Amino acid sequence: MHTWPAPSLPTIPGRGLAVHVRDSLTGALVLGSPGPVATLYVCGITPYDATHLGHAATYIAFDLLHRAWLDAGLEVSYASNVTDVDDPLLERAAQTGVDWEQLALEQTALFAQDMTALAVLPPHTYLGAVETIPTVVSTVERLLAGGQAYRVPVEPGAGGSRPDLGDVYADVSVDPAVGHVEGLDHDETVALFGERGGDPDRAGKRDPLDPALWRRERPGEPSWDGGVLGTGRPGWHIECTVIAEQALGASFDVQGGGRDLCFPHHEMSAAHARALGAPGARAHVHTGMVGLGGEKMSKSLGNLVLVSVLREQGVDPMAIRLAVLAHHYREDWDWTDEVLATAQRRLERWRSAVSGNGGPDAGSTVEAIRTALADDLDAPSALRAVDTWCDASLSVGGDVIGAPGVLARSVDALLGVRV
Numbered sequence: 001m002h003t004w005p006a007p008s009l010p011t012i013p014g015r016g017l018a019v020h021v022r023d024s025l026t027g028a029l030v031l032g033s034p035g036p037v038a039t040l041y042v043c044g045i046t047p048y049d050a051t052h053l054g055h056a057a058t059y060i061a062f063d064l065l066h067r068a069w070l071d072a073g074l075e076v077s078y079a080s081n082v083t084d085v086d087d088p089l090l091e092r093a094a095q096t097g098v099d100w101e102q103l104a105l106e107q108t109a110l111f112a113q114d115m116t117a118l119a120v121l122p123p124h125t126y127l128g129a130v131e132t133i134p135t136v137v138s139t140v141e142r143l144l145a146g147g148q149a150y151r152v153p154v155e156p157g158a159g160g161s162r163p164d165l166g167d168v169y170a171d172v173s174v175d176p177a178v179g180h181v182e183g184l185d186h187d188e189t190v191a192l193f194g195e196r197g198g199d200p201d202r203a204g205k206r207d208p209l210d211p212a213l214w215r216r217e218r219p220g221e222p223s224w225d226g227g228v229l230g231t232g233r234p235g236w237h238i239e240c241t242v243i244a245e246q247a248l249g250a251s252f253d254v255q256g257g258g259r260d261l262c263f264p265h266h267e268m269s270a271a272h273a274r275a276l277g278a279p280g281a282r283a284h285v286h287t288g289m290v291g292l293g294g295e296k297m298s299k300s301l302g303n304l305v306l307v308s309v310l311r312e313q314g315v316d317p318m319a320i321r322l323a324v325l326a327h328h329y330r331e332d333w334d335w336t337d338e339v340l341a342t343a344q345r346r347l348e349r350w351r352s353a354v355s356g357n358g359g360p361d362a363g364s365t366v367e368a369i370r371t372a373l374a375d376d377l378d379a380p381s382a383l384r385a386v387d388t389w390c391d392a393s394l395s396v397g398g399d400v401i402g403a404p405g406v407l408a409r410s411v412d413a414l415l416g417v418r419v
């Protein structure tokens with residue numbers, strides 16, 4: 001899978017601080033990476049309806065982490081995926097009468113264009129589900145051999161020439177860490193599993209929460225050779241487990257994604273990793289939900305604001321990025337015209353404040369940006385520090401030659417905003 005081009009990173013004076021992030025599983029503020037190589041896995045898109053503001057907010061949040069790590073002198077290894085075959089993609093293709101591969105290709109390309117426009121640093125490893133199938137197959141074979149997975153008979157007509165092989169499910173009931181979603185009892189957890197793509201009612205499973213690892217061939221659905229598993233396609237959670245381990249090793253620093261991925265996706269991916277003897281992520285970091293009109297922006301509700309549509313309307317992508325950064329990544333917030341208008345005014349003000357040769361000294365502002373980012377990626381505080389410098393530059397000016405350039409390069413390198 002091709003990534004998008006990397007934006008150039010300006011060199012700035014000094015060195016960033018060690019970055020701490022909030023681990024969703026424990027609630028603790030933890031060191032993001034001990035270094036010297038910081039490793040990050042962020043769940044990628046299922047390529048349809050890309051890129052809505054919720055996606056943008058997630059990838060911009062982890063882009064801040066990536067940039068702060070680089071500024072702190074760490075080497076970064078960042079991996080992500082594209083779920084280029086899965087139930088929601090096939091359902092959308094069927095509903096709209098579009099070929100599913102064409103839909104996936106177009107939406108993956110659009111996502112890359114949006115990420116380029118938003119100045120998001122690309123992942124170093126970027127893999128699609130389809131190209132990962134051989135590794136998923138060998139991994140599922142290991143889980144079957146180890147007794148952590150089992151076959152479930154398929155309905156008549158499914159399974160191609162080998163219907164006897166059945167689908168393969170992970171036996172997560174053997175893992176005591178699975179299925180304890182905070183504040184929910186077992187029935188509510190099972191219901192949430194169903195709402196978020198699981199199949200709790202599937203007959204033949206050992207536990208309603210067991211997720212599919214390998215789905216056998218079905219009439220009208222694409223399938224691939226799965227060796228002893230039979231023809232079929234991979235489950236979503238094992239896809240991310242396999243790609244993360246392949247790219248980053250058995251243990252890595254941060255697993256990231258939107259908060260709605262916490263359960264079941266990240267919980268199941270982590271369970272698969274444990275079943276394979278891998279510790280998985282040291283910290284799970286989740287971003288808040290972006291809403292529209294008081295409701296979560298989601299594909300199922302159809303209330304999406306797309307980055308590509310805003311760009312077509314002539315909105316500066318840097319204003320979109322500033323609108324996102326005005327909210328802490330863990331916050332739930334609503335996209336409104338006023339949020340965008342405020343960001344556009346801020347961008348104009350920043351641009352006019354850095355337009356001169358001289359200005360107030362920028363050193364303490366750069367340090368304030370670094371301090372804010374090191375404290376759980378506090379972008380709103382970083383933006384306020386830049387506002388303060390711009391206010392001073394525009395009102396009283398300053399005589400430090402080159403200060404506006406230092407400020408502009410720092411805002412570019414650390415916040416990804418080109419002024």
Ligand code: ZN
Nearest residue numbers: 043044240265
């Ligand atoms: Zn994932």
